[in-house]
Amino acid sequence: MLSKKYKPRTTEEILGNQKQVFEIKKWIKKNKKGGALIITGPPGSGKTLSVELIARELKYDLIKLDAGDFRNPENIKKLLLSSQQKSLMSKGKIIFIDELDSVSSSGLKAVHELIKQSPYPIVTIVDDIYSRKLVNIKKKCDIVKFYKIRQPSLMKFLKKIAEKEGIRTNDIILKKIVATSNGDVRAALNDLESLSVNPGEDNYRDVENKIFETINVILKTKNPENVRIALKNSNKTLDEIVWWLEENIKREYEKKEELAKAYDALSRIDIIQTRIMKRQAWSLQSYIPDLVITIALSKNEKYKKFVNYSPPTFFLMYGKRKSKKLDALLEKMSKELHVSKKTAMNYLNLVAMLVKNKVIKIDKEDKHILFEATGQIKRINHT
Ligand SMILES: Nc1ncnc2c1ncn2[C@@H]1O[C@H](COP(=O)(O)OP(=O)(O)OP(=O)(O)O)[C@@H](O)[C@H]1O
Ligand SMILES: [Mg+2]
Known part of the structure; x- marks a missing residue:
């Protein structure tokens, strides 16, 4: 694998975070006996890698502990005893707990004890620095924060x-x-x-996930992580994925309560999208993936059946090129009107009327697609 083959071999080769690497080195030298450090930061930014390379360069042995080791406190005592022997090559030892988050709360008590008693510095890596589990431990630790690679x-x-x-x-x-x-x-x-x-x-x-695959994963899985990955890998916007879900939930889910839960999550997404547009509150965007996960978890069991997913109705009516233009128009309207794109769709008729009566002006191409869209929508309403 490329990530193995091109794994940096010295701290100098690490991308970004050089200041953090320097701080960790300094901290270790200063805390030869005891003390605890928390390293935190986004995935794949080189946290684990840095600790390993730094230990090697400073000639410290890493005593690696994980969640399993803390299930039985006896293990820890034994380990500390056996590690008392001096190694000829190394200058000292570092206790290294990668993924401290995954240690159980009873295990965390053992970590706490260890921090009090350890003759060696303790270096830990934490995913979620705001986790309530870690409030007490945090008080005893210095913290180094890694950043995304630019x-x-x-x-x-x-x-x-x-x-x-x-x-x-x-x-x-x-x-x-x-x-x-x-x-x-x-x-x-x-x-x-x-x-x-x-x-x-x-x-x-x-x-990159095609939209069908994205929808397939979301509607078939019950694993939140899979939903996150599907969203991340999709080349479609969240808005578009939500439209597709709205269209296809009824094809996948069969039970009333499943449908109710899923549509409830959908309506909450719409509320959030509207708020985002109204108040330009982009930070709210981050709640949408969780609601998509709620949609995935709305089913009691996974359905094994094959489902022929359909594009959302208006994409179907328009074909790809035109629906892109309509989408762009809705985007503009949603910015102008401070509503979600879906709500903007409800305003198409109104805007068409305003344009016809020359109350507002829009460019020619938008006008064309707007009139066509409102014509189409009327036709559908009549059938
Ligand atoms: N800053 C970096 N410079 C060069 N390569 C990196 C860097 N960060 C990560 N990598 C590559 O990614 C792989 C994984 O990095 P690492 O395990 O250190 O990430 P991490 O920050 O500990 O992530 P996680 O939070 O997922 O454990 C490394 O083996 C290396 O190939
Ligand atoms: Mg790691």
Whole structure:
């Protein structure tokens, strides 16, 4: 795997976060005996990697502990005793707890004890620094925060690797990989790798979830993580995915209570989208994935049947090119009117009327699609 092959071998090779690496080094040197450090930050930013490389460079042994070790406190005592022997090569030891979040609350008590008694510095990595479980432990720790790797340095890194590996690619594709990786080096390398297996831009599009696959995953899975991944990998906007879900829930779910739950989540999404537009409250956007997960979890059991998912009605009526134009118009309207795109659809008739009566002016192409759309919508309402 590329993430193994191109794993930095020295701290100097680590992308970004050099200040953090320096701080960890300094902290370890200062805390030879005891003390605890929490490292936190986004996935794939090099947290685990940094601790391993720093320990190696400073010639410390890493005593790795995980959630399992803390299930039985006796283990910890034994381990500390056996680690008392001095190694000839190393300058000292560091107790390293990666993923401290996954330690149970009783295990965390043992960690607490360990922090009090340990003759060695304790370095931990925490995913969710705001977790309530960690409130007490946090008080005893110093904290170092990692950041996402910035796009230009990730871009340079991928370019170099693509060249070395002879992966056929171009700036547009690489940019896309970098943008969707969200600063996660591991994710970017994995995407590059799937590209090397399926060369060519078109194939990269295949690697991206097609909308049918996205909908299929969301409606079939009961695992929230799968929903998150499907959303992340989709090349469609959240708005569009929600429209598709709205259209297809009734094809997948059969029980009344399942449908009720799913439609309730949908209506909450619409409320949020409207609020986002009204108040420009973009931060609310982050609640939508959770509601999509609620839709996935609305079913009691997974349905094994094959479902022929359909595009949302107006996409179906218009075909791809026109629906794109309509979508763009709705986007403009939603910004202008501060409503969600879906609500904007309800205003199409009104806006068409205002345009006809020359109360408002819009450009020619929008006018065309608007009149066509309102004509179509009327036709549907009549049948
Ligand atoms: N800053 C970085 N510079 C270079 N490579 C990196 C960097 N961060 C991550 N990688 C690559 O990604 C892989 C995973 O990194 P690492 O395990 O350190 O991530 P992490 O921050 O601990 O993520 P997680 O929160 O998922 O555990 C590394 O083996 C390396 O190949
Ligand atoms: Mg890690």
